[in-house]
Amino acid sequence: MIAVELVKLVRRPRTWVSIVLLCALPAMVAIFLAVTKIGPAPGKEPAFLSAVLANGSLLPAAALALVLPLFLPVAVAVMAGDSIAGEASSGMLRYLLMRPVGRTRLLLAKLVALLVFMVAAVVAVAVSSYILGRALFPAQPGAAAAVSVSGSPLTTTQLVLRICAAVGYVAVSMLAVGAIGLFLSTLTDSSLGAALGALAALVASEVLVTLDAAGAVRTYLPTRYWFAWLDFFRDPILWRDIDRGLAIQAVYTAVFLALAWANFATKDITS
Template sequence: MIRVELSKLLRSRRTWTTVLLIDALPTLVGVLLAVTDLGPRPGEGPAFLSAVLTDGTLFPLAALAIVLPLFLPIAVSVTAGEAIAGEAAAGTLRYVLVRPVGRLRLLVAKLVAAMAFVVLTVLVVAATAYVVGVTLLGDQSVQVVGSTSVSGTSLSTPELVGRTFLALGYAMLCMLGVAAIALFLSTVASSSLGAALGTMSIFVGSSLLLTLDASEAIRDYLPTRYWLAFVDLFRDPILWRDLQAGVILQGTYVAVFFAAAWANFATKDVTE
């Protein structure tokens, strides 16, 4: 079933359109930076963006920091929100279930497909950003061994590559949290639009609460609390505290919402 879902994902024109649209924003940012040479000052604007004018190889990370807070979660909400509600609305859910595809197996396959979409998007964004960064932006350190960490010290290339992959993994875990919420709502809502919008309102609401001093007591439990903690991977030494808290928090969200999705879907009457 997982293979079927992946094949459906890759064959859908919408998948590729979404990926390209998401990819367009960091590319535009890169081109603008290259043309104007006006980077944000260190500590301002999206993470890493101040550094890319001197070192273009850091642009993939900057691009990730640009798409992670909004674009990627929206796309994941739409993809995972469609999982069950979309099949039900199209009438195909009943034919999938009588093949038979087990209900738990279907949920797992849908979640895997949503993650495959994230991986695909992140890879395309990172690859494009690397090309843009190396060709258009600063290439001062390409010949020199090592890049600059956020803390100002030097990182060797293997270190940088390793930390980049850790950062990608962390970002995917955050998106898995979004996907699990959307999947749950998809088993509840009768329209995929409802499930997607519900998920978006959860993380938009969470981001808003994070800016509020009055929400101090609950902020550590909000789903978007540690989304950007991957920046800490590029400090020297790595600042693990928020990352660990983020992994535990996202893991909990995934477990709770996936369990809720299964509990709801396993005994649901499929009458569409």
């Protein structure tokens, strides 16, 4: 069933459209930057963009910072929300279950397909922007490959490793959204409803994170440590927030996957 889900993922045009769109936003930003040479002031949002002018190898990091707050979670929420609800609304859910595919197994296959999509999307963004960055912003000869946020130089190897780590972290950060979307997807037959529900949870979390009055719960919100991957570019790497971010994602994922399973395994399929 997992193989079938992956085939379906690959053969569905939407998968490719959403990945291309994800890559298009950073590419667009990079082209504007390359043409006008007007970068944001150093230290201003979006992160890393000012440094890109000096070193194209940093474009992947800047690209992640660009797609992370909205584009990426939207794509993941849409995929997750569609996973069970989409099958239900197309009427295929009943035929899969009568095939028979065990309910737990189906949920697991959907989860694996979702994970593959998340990783593929983030990697595609990183790779495409790395290539584009190298092409548009030639590194100055003789200069250090890049400078860490802390000010010390980084070699190209170090940089690539850290970008890889950041890619991994960003992919993991999408787990909570994915799990919430998957859970909502088992509740309703409307994939749109499930996707919007997951996004609503996300927006609520992003709003509360910025709110000082919500300080008591802030640490436990799924988006609280989303940008902790920036710490990979410190020298030495600052692990504290990264660890907490990973832990929070793990907890949210476990809870919502358990809920999704409990609901789906006992649900009457009337679609």
